[in-house]
Each structure stands twice: as structure tokens, then as C-alpha cells.
Amino acid sequence: MANTRPPGVANTVPAKGVPGPARTPGPLGVNDAADPNVTTRLGDTPGTSGRLDGGDQTLAKLGPDGATGGPGSVAASAKGVPLAVGSDKTPQATKDPKVWGDWTPPAGYETLYKLLKQNEGNIPYMYLDSKNLVTVGIGTYLKTAADAAALIFYHRKSLLAATAEEIKTAYAAVAAAAPDKTKFPHGKKASAYETTTDLEMTPTDIGARWLADVKSFQALLPSYFTGFASYPADARQALTDIAYQYGASGASKADKGALKKAATDGDWSAAADCTDDLEGSDDRNAARKALFQAAAKVAPLKPKAAAPAAAGKPGAPAAPATK
Numbered sequence: 294m295a296n297t298r299p300p301g302v303a304n305t306v307p308a309k310g311v312p313g314p315a316r317t318p319g320p321l322g323v324n325d326a327a328d329p330n331v332t333t334r335l336g337d338t339p340g341t342s343g344r345l346d347g348g349d350q351t352l353a354k355l356g357p358d359g360a361t362g363g364p365g366s367v368a369a370s371a372k373g374v375p376l377a378v379g380s381d382k383t384p385q386a387t388k389d390p391k392v393w394g395d396w397t398p399p400a401g402y403e404t405l406y407k408l409l410k411q412n413e414g415n416i417p418y419m420y421l422d423s424k425n426l427v428t429v430g431i432g433t434y435l436k437t438a439a440d441a442a443a444l445i446f447y448h449r450k451s452l453l454a455a456t457a458e459e460i461k462t463a464y465a466a467v468a469a470a471a472p473d474k475t476k477f478p479h480g481k482k483a484s485a486y487e488t489t490t491d492l493e494m495t496p497t498d499i500g501a502r503w504l505a506d507v508k509s510f511q512a513l514l515p516s517y518f519t520g521f522a523s524y525p526a527d528a529r530q531a532l533t534d535i536a537y538q539y540g541a542s543g544a545s546k547a548d549k550g551a552l553k554k555a556a557t558d559g560d561w562s563a564a565a566d567c568t569d570d571l572e573g574s575d576d577r578n579a580a581r582k583a584l585f586q587a588a589a590k591v592a593p594l595k596p597k598a599a600a601p602a603a604a605g606k607p608g609a610p611a612a613p614a615t616k
Contacts, residue, residue, distance in 0.1 A: 393496060395496060396496040409432065409537060410431055415430065417429075418489075418493050420485070421470065421472075421480055421481070422434075422483075427467050430503060431499060431502075431503040431506075432537065433502055433503070441464040442461050442464075444502065445495070445498045446460050446463070448491050448492060449491040450491065459492070460492065463490035467486055470486060470489050510537055510540075511533055514529075514533065516541070521556075524588070525561070525588035528561055528584065528588035531584035534584075535581065538573060539572070560594045561586070562585070564588075564589075565582045565586045568585065569582075
């Protein structure tokens, strides 16, 4: 027969969620690697025992329904995250560091990424922020369940991709978990919502969404801050961070409009002073101030030229003599 091979490791308890043939006798009295039904269903490919048998880890790459799965399953192999078979033959999730490891921002965004991650947090699951707004990742506000469903979430244990309906259900569960404002005026910590659902985003997807959000704010800021593209890099990053919290329009109104005036005048020292009373933690405002102060060193405020004195007034230069 085309798919014949020597016996392999007996698989007396098939991996949960791994489709296989009906249990029929093999030479060991169980459905094992020598059972021709196994090979006719699955074919011969190398496994940990040298053949595709009960000890082959690749068997567990199928999802529970035998067709779909999360990163590393047959249906989602683009993510490259395998499922390993545990001692109890139950598929256990293992996370590929290429997908689940730290995300690195592109050049030019490192400082802003560090600043926002420190102050907004980097939470892979949906939670309620201090204003009880559903949020995920690096401060990404999810206004509606549809906004959440537009993102990619996976089930925490199985790593199976969540459906749109599952994501919307999870969103509703988090939104419904809002704490009593009288007891928690500033909301609960994000960790309080970790077990509200079992859905998570990968660092790669969180980073991609963060970058898209940042670029959208940077595209809006020139409408409120004339000459934004010509500002020193540090000033642009400080304003982007403020816009990330306030919105682009809100950033232009910060400190009663004093921030916008300072930026328009190119007075970055004055802009640094505006950060003292901004909403946010002291550490965050200190970081913003430092960025504006660095911008002031790169592009110091130029003194305004004195207006020429009018002719005939005291102190005006004498008119040249005529011949």
C-alpha cells in the first residue's frame, strides 16, 4: 500500500481536537501508528518518531474543529504559532516569539512609542479606562463593539482567532463591568478586567494599531498647528503625545490656547511651561516638558526685530542732505 510504514509510538489517547480515524485494532490492540487507517487518512510525513504517528507534534496543528485555528494552526499557519501536544494529549498553546514577542516601532517613532507605552500602558485585552471607556492595547479607545470587531483577537489558551460575534460579546461583557463611580471615582486597574474575557491581541497587532493611531493624529495636527511639519522633531513628538490624550483639536486648546500660541511663535520654552497644568501624570508632563525644552535648544526663539522709528519723531535718523 502507498502509505505503509513501520509502527510508531502508540497514541492510546488521541490529542483533543485532532481529527483522526475511528479507533480500530492495531498490532498493539489500540489505534496506533501501525494502523493502516491512520496512514490512509493522514499520509506519511516526518514526525518526532520518524513517521507521522501518535508522537508527531504536527498532528496538533489542527484546531478543535479540524479546520480552523489560531496562529500556528493549519488554517492560520501564516502566523506560525504551533500547538504542542502535552502529556495528557491535550493541545497546549505555545507562542511564537515572532508573533507574540516585543514589537519594535519603525525608525523615528522609538521615543514616542516608549513615552506612550509607559503612560497609556500596553494591555492585550479589553478593559475600562479611568473614564470607564472600553480600551485596548496602547490606549486605543473602542467606541463601539464594531470598532472592537475590526481588530484581531485570539482566544488566550487555544490561540484560535476570535470571530466578530465573539469579539462583540467580549466587548459587551467589559462595558457591562463598569465599577461604581462612587467607590471607584478613577476606575479600576486594567488588570481587574483580565478575566472578564479570554480574548487578547498580539503585540504585533497592538503595535500596528498604535502606529496607525499616531499617524492619524499627526495628519490632523497641521490643521491646528500651522507649520507643524517644520517644527523640531522633539516638539512634534510632544504635541503628538498631547493629541493622543486630548485629540488634535483638544491639543490646540490646551492651557487655554497658550500651547498653540507658543507653537505658532516657535517659543518652545513657553510651550514647555504649558505642560505644568496639563491633564495626565506628573511623569508624563515632565516628559513632555523635556521634549519641548530639547526643541528650544535646537530651535531657540529668535528675537523680534525692532520696528523702525517714524521720520520726524525724536530718535529718528536725520534725513540725508540734498544737493
